[in-house]
Structure formats: structure tokens, C-alpha cells
Amino acid sequence: MPDFLQALLLGVIEGITEFLPISSTGHLLIAERWLGHRSDLFNIAIQAGAILAVVAIYRERLWQLGMSFLGRGDVDVHGQPARDYAFKLGAAFGVTAVLGVIVKKAGFELPDEVTPIAWALILGAGWMVLAEVLAAKRAAAIGERARITWTVALLVGVAQVVAGVFPGTSRSAATIFVALLAGTTSRAAATEFAFLVGIPTMFAATAYELMDVARSGEAAGEDWTSLAIAFVASALTAFAAVKWLLRYIQTHRFTAFAVYRLVLGVLLLALVPTGS
Incomplete structure (x- = not known):
């Protein structure tokens, strides 16, 4: 397969899976076994493309949050002032940053074996179904709550x-369903908060990884044409995927994603022993 087509496919996979609750890291690790391992800079580029797509989608909300600190209106965001909502976004990012540094300093490295990814997909499927059921019961009892609490x-x-x-856990799945279980019964509000928190988180992670790449000199041997193709593919695909997801969750639960994760996880466990 031509290199540019491999890059295109990896960009599309990243764009589809980064914000859908099915795990981008897990899918990319599996895809690289088929399409070949790529550089850290390549992986940074396709992740950046996905981030920019979400920034474009939420540009109006980001503008509202920014303006609330400049005294140019403090609009209501899911039942709370925009400035309060922004502080809660900052708190969520702060927790992620502190714990992320601790994990990094501890020397933790992502495993690249398929088996733990498969189990994470399966366990995540059960977690999603449970969260949906509990959130639905709470919504029936107290009504829909879109407000984001400090908890x-x-x-x-x-x-x-x-x-x-x-x-294999999926950042979007973990954050959306934690929000649903912790008190926000609105799927739309939980999803928006999870995606907005993901913007500074992913930008920070990308900047950190770029510093490592710059120090190592890895960029000197990069195939910039393939990288550009993958970046654009990731951005366009992520934009379409997130737009579709935001419409989908207005009338559907996340059950279809749980089924997909379960089926994929079982298939991976079945294939791993054969060496496939």
C-alpha cells in the first residue's frame, strides 16, 4: 500500500475515534500493526488535527467563555454563568495536569499489546451500559440536569x-460517563463538557510531546507530505464525526457504541492467540 494512503487511513482512524467513545489510542495501536509504526511527530500531528476540529465546532462557546472574563456578558451555560462554567473547566484541566505529571514522572508507558486493549474495550462497554441505566433512572426521578457541579x-x-x-478505555467515554454518573443526567451537557475539557488537555499533551520531539531531533527525517495528508484527514474526519455524534445523542443512547466495543474486544481476544 502506498505510504500516502497509509497516512490517509491513519488520519481517518484518528479523526473518527478520537471523540467517539470507542478509544482512539486502542484503534491506532491496532492499526499500526497493520499499516506500520509511525513517528511520534506523526501521531502528534493527527491528534492536533482532531483537536482543531473540535475548536472549530465549539468556537462560539469558547468565545462566550472568554468574553465572560472580559466583562462583556456572562451568558447562561447549562444553567450556570459562563464564568463559573469556565472555572470548572479549568479545575478539571488542573486535576488532569497534576495527575498527568505524576503519572509521567513515575515512568508509566502505554502498553502496546493488544490483549489489555481488548479487555479495556470490553469492560468499557459494560461501564457505558451501566452509566446509561443509572443516568436514565436519575433523570426519571429528578428530571434532566444539565448543570456541571464541582464534583x-x-x-x-x-x-x-x-x-x-x-x-482502549477512551478519554471521551470515561469523561462523559463519569459526568453522567456524578450528577449530570443530560447526555448533551456531559458530552460538551467532556469535549471542552479535552481541548486544553490535548493541546497541553501535544505541546509536551512536541518538546520531546524537538529535543530528539526526530523531525529531521519526517515525511512531511504524508504528515500533512494525515493531519488534514484527521481534522476533516473529526469535524464530521463530532458533528454527527452531537446530533445522534439528542435522540439516541450510547448503547450502539457499547455493542461495538464489546464485539471488537471479543474479536481481538479471539485473534490474539492465533498470532493474527
Whole structure:
């Protein structure tokens, strides 16, 4: 397969899986076994493309949050002032940053074996179904709650780190369902908060990784054409995927994603012993 086509496919996989609750890291690790391992800079580029897509989608909300600190209006965001909502985003990111540094200093490295990814996909499927059921019961009892509490914000920060430690968990799935279990019964509100927290988190992680690449001199041998193709593919695909997801969750639960994760996890466990 031509190199540019491999890069295109990896960009598309990243764009589809980064914000859908099915694990981008897990899918990319599996895809690289088929398409070949790529440089750290390549992986940074396709992740950056996905981040920019979400920034574009939430540009109006980000503008509202920014303006709330400049005294140019403090609009209501899911039942709370925009400035309060922004502080909670900052708190969630702060928890992620502190715990992320601790994990990094401890020398933790992501495993690249398929088996733990498969189990994370399967266990995550059960977690998603349980969260949906509990959130539905709470919504029936107390009505829909879109407001983000401080408890939700802090737990979402913890969930981001947990998802980073266990590939296959899915950052978006972990954060969305922690928000649903911690008190936000609105799927739309939980999803928006999870995606907005992901913006500074992923930008910070990307900047950290770029510093490592710059120090190592790895960029000198990079195939910039393939990298550019993958970056654009990731950005466009992520934009379409997130737009679709935001429409989908208005009338559907996340059950279909849980089924997908379960089936994929079982298939991987079945194939691993054969060496496939």
C-alpha cells in the first residue's frame, strides 16, 4: 500500500475515534500493526488535527467563555454563568495536569499489546451500559440536569488521566460517563463538557510531546507530505464525526457504541492467540 494512503487511513482512524467513545489510542495501536509504526511527530500531528476540529465546532462557546472574563456578558451555560462554567473547566484541566505529571514522572508507558486493549474495550462497554441505566433512572426521578457541579468537574479531570493510563478505555467515554454518573443526567451537557475539557488537555499533551520531539531531533527525517495528508484527514474526519455524534445523542443512547466495543474486544481476544 502506498505510504500516502497509509497516512490517509491513519488520519481517518484518528479523526473518527478520537471523540467517539470507542478509544482512539486502542484503534491506532491496532492499526499500526497493520499499516506500520509511525513517528511520534506523526501521531502528534493527527491528534492536533482532531483537536482543531473540535475548536472549530465549539468556537462560539469558547468565545462566550472568554468574553465572560472580559466583562462583556456572562451568558447562561447549562444553567450556570459562563464564568463559573469556565472555572470548572479549568479545575478539571488542573486535576488532569497534576495527575498527568505524576503519572509521567513515575515512568508509566502505554502498553502496546493488544490483549489489555481488548479487555479495556470490553469492560468499557459494560461501564457505558451501566452509566446509561443509572443516568436514565436519575433523570426519571429528578428530571434532566444539565448543570456541571464541582464534583463532576473534578471527577472528569481524574477520568481523563485514567483513560490515558489504560489504552482502549477512551478519554471521551470515561469523561462523559463519569459526568453522567456524578450528577449530570443530560447526555448533551456531559458530552460538551467532556469535549471542552479535552481541548486544553490535548493541546497541553501535544505541546509536551512536541518538546520531546524537538529535543530528539526526530523531525529531521519526517515525511512531511504524508504528515500533512494525515493531519488534514484527521481534522476533516473529526469535524464530521463530532458533528454527527452531537446530533445522534439528542435522540439516541450510547448503547450502539457499547455493542461495538464489546464485539471488537471479543474479536481481538479471539485473534490474539492465533498470532493474527
